[in-house]
Amino acid sequence: MAEDFERRLERLFAEHPELADAGAFAERVERRLNAGWTARRWLIGAAGVVGGVIGASQLMVSNLFQRVETAGDSAKLISSSLNHLSASTDWMSAVSAGGVGVWAAAALAVVMMGFVLTRVIGEI
Template sequence: MVDRDFDAQLSRLFADPPAFSDAEAFRARVESRLDRGWTLRRLAIGAAGGVAGLFAVGQLITSRFATDLRHASSEGVSGVDLGVDKVMAQVNQFVSTPASVETLWLGAALAAIALTFAITRLVEEF
């Protein structure tokens, strides 16, 4: 049979780490390394998000609107107004389709989530 007092005393002994003379210096070094790591991660994630956003905008422009814009630029200044009208018609058509409305709602939801994460991060830091 196990002695409960001995078991409790043994678990208390191993629950507390031994105290070293340089414990505070070690803790400060570890925290400074972690802080540098978080700063680097935040910058890397922000840069990656910016690059991904630029690629997304570029893909959207080249896939959806490039043909009309090229056609409008080849017709000259008078054709630009017609080209802008065509582009706006395509934008309206894009927004009016059910799948694209779902895409817009998804984008709005993701933006709200990102804003929530940013606000919670600011609250934690200040």
């Protein structure tokens, strides 16, 4: 008997009139969602710009390009050494000749950083 009434009460609670301004209410919620999202995008964008500026300035300060050139020269040296060692390693010398290997590694690192950044932004 009591359980019957409780079930009836649950049914009564489940029945609710559709409010006249249901559409307007949903729009208000969507507006707030969009506003929050816009603010978040601005924040991420601003953080990206700040991070980029800091990263670029650090690259300048640390003379990265000069170091890359040095690494390129080293790669050439290693390449020529390898050529002397074995003729079967021609493919490796082709890749590393002229510092291509270093640049390929740098490109790979940039792609990896992009991937990580995408994941981080996704998580945020």
